[in-house]
Amino acid sequence: xxxxxxxxxxxxxxxxxxxxxxxxxxxxxxxxxxxxxxxxxxxxxxxxxxxxxxxxxxxxxxxxxxxxxxxxxxxxxxxxxxxxxxxxxxxxxxxxxxxxxxxxxxxxxxxxxxxxxxxxxxxxxxxxxxxxxxxxxxxxxxxxxxxxxx
Numbered sequence: 636x637x638x639x640x641x642x643x644x645x646x647x648x649x650x651x652x653x654x655x656x657x658x659x660x661x662x663x664x665x666x667x668x669x670x671x672x673x674x675x676x677x678x679x680x681x682x683x684x685x686x687x688x689x690x691x692x693x694x695x696x697x698x699x700x701x702x703x704x705x706x707x708x709x710x711x712x713x714x715x716x717x718x719x720x721x722x723x724x725x726x727x728x729x730x731x732x733x734x735x736x737x738x739x740x741x742x743x744x745x746x747x748x749x750x751x752x753x754x755x756x757x758x759x760x761x762x763x764x765x766x767x768x769x770x771x772x773x774x775x776x777x778x779x780x781x782x783x784x785x
Contacts, residue, residue, distance in 0.1 A: 637682060638688040642668070642728075645657075656721065663721075664695060664725065667695055689730075692725055696729065702718045703715045703718045703719055733771040742780055
């Protein structure tokens with residue numbers, strides 16, 4: 636079953652179970668998917684590929700992380716907690732992210748393959764990110780690549 640259809644089905648389940656927070660989060664994903672369809676000049680009732688849906692969800696997770704950071708800076712812990720709960724619902728749809736050890740192995744192999752030095756750190760980072768294609772957090776990749784040159 637396609638991911639977009641799973642989300643629609645889970646909206647119904649959340650409604651029946653009266654899970655307000657989960658329902659609102661799933662509706663937010665659904666709205667973001669519709670916005671993506673419109674932005675890519677497709678009909679709102681068309682379907683995105685699973686990869687496109689995952690990209691939409693990743694953007695939603697990133698927004699939540701930014702919001703949590705801002706709420707904590709502002710001393711609004713209750714709002715940060717609500718955003719974290721929504722983020723957990725979103726992350727359930729994402730594939731498991733790679734750990735730093737796995738990223739390091741790939742980054743070291745790419746570094747040797749490209750014969751990269753410190754001046755080519757950005758190029759190496761781009762190559763590693765392209766190879767991992769959403770399987771690893773960008774911040775983790777950046778940290779690993781920087782450590783390779785220190």
